[in-house]
Amino acid sequence: MITAAEWSIITLSLRVSIAATLFTLPAAYALAWLLARRRFAGRALVDALVHLPLVVPPVVTGWLLLIMLGPAGPLGSMLDRWFGVTFMFHWTGAALAASVMALPLMVRAIRLSIDGVDRRLVAAARTLGASKWHAFRTITLPLTLPGILAAAMLGFARALGEFGATVTFVSNIPGQTRTLPLAIYTGLQMPGGEAAVTRLAIISILLSLGALLASEWLIRRANGGNSHGV
């Protein structure tokens, strides 16, 4: 039913999207917490930088990644020299591009849920003997779980659909960076590729729907577990 070539595109897309989501989640939470709960110098700048990938064209984001992390870029050459790490033409580069594009959406979702946590509950936990960290772990974190799941869903969907930044940053390499959207685009460029494109498009829709349903189920379960009773 699904050909080997399609299968490899699907697994690559899932690997890139899942890696991007899991990698971004802790960073997004930390940024969301800082923006929601702390007033510090440069807060507006951090806020703007986080949101940049949401407002600039993805191709520009990809180009910025290329000049910073490419072989000639300041960060890229450093990573290569010191750690032998390179993102170029590699699936990790696609994951990084997807991660940067997903970041603003994930930060927004988590920040909303942190804003929704009543700080008076945290104060109550502190008077009951909880350190700051313990209160965070036992009060803030569980109360923001629905926000974390929503962020993971948004980030995953965004990563699965990422095109512009990926193709600009790490090009369109079969087996490494040719994820579903890039494969669909490639199919459209080839004469007689319509059938393959249709199949990939259907797969893509099914994957996204599956992720949506899974996350709805998870969020319902998270809300049910700490059931607000009625």
Place this chain on the structure above:
Amino acid sequence: MAAIHMAFKISLRHQIGDCALAVDFSSNAGITAIIGPSGAGKSTLLNCIAGLIAPDQGRIAIADDVLFDSAKGICVPIQHRRAGYVFQDARIFPHLNVAANLAYGEKLSPPAAYKIERKLIIDVLGIAPLMDRWPATLSGGEMRRIAIARALLSAPKFLLLDEPLASLDRARGEEILAMIEHLHRTLAIPMLYVSHQPLEVERLTDSVIALGNQPLMHADPPC
């Protein structure tokens, strides 16, 4: 009998915006009542004692423990003050059921601390049937009783009760008041009872401190 120590010895000044709170009192009664109109700084005072607010200057000592002393640079962290703070708005954790709410402070209390027997607290407050319930299903009176039990189970060195009868109907309020009297008779924990109703505290204690217009202690300007 051992030397008598002051239960509460508090002297502090704190400014929030235009409101200045200035307090200076000591009391050795089992229950000390703080009364005053809304906005006189009663909750601010309790927050200073619990450590949620650091006063601008002053000294807070409870049963010989210095919790705060601006002159000596002492400010005990909130979690080490061991205040049993019963907030006016109960603040029951919505994602934990009643049993887990009660266990929250209990688990964090030092193993060697003087503990009031769990069963006694649960019996006095009549909350045994509520253990499996979720906060959203509780009435105001039930929430208040659980907040009191949660504070007591954390093995507190002192209790801070912020308008424990607020927003309860007369019968419920009467019940809670009787429980507080019972707790006072049963337990040796100093209590600070905040209320804006002088009549409410009359039956509890003779040690009443008025915030807002008394020479002993005043907020200037009244706010």
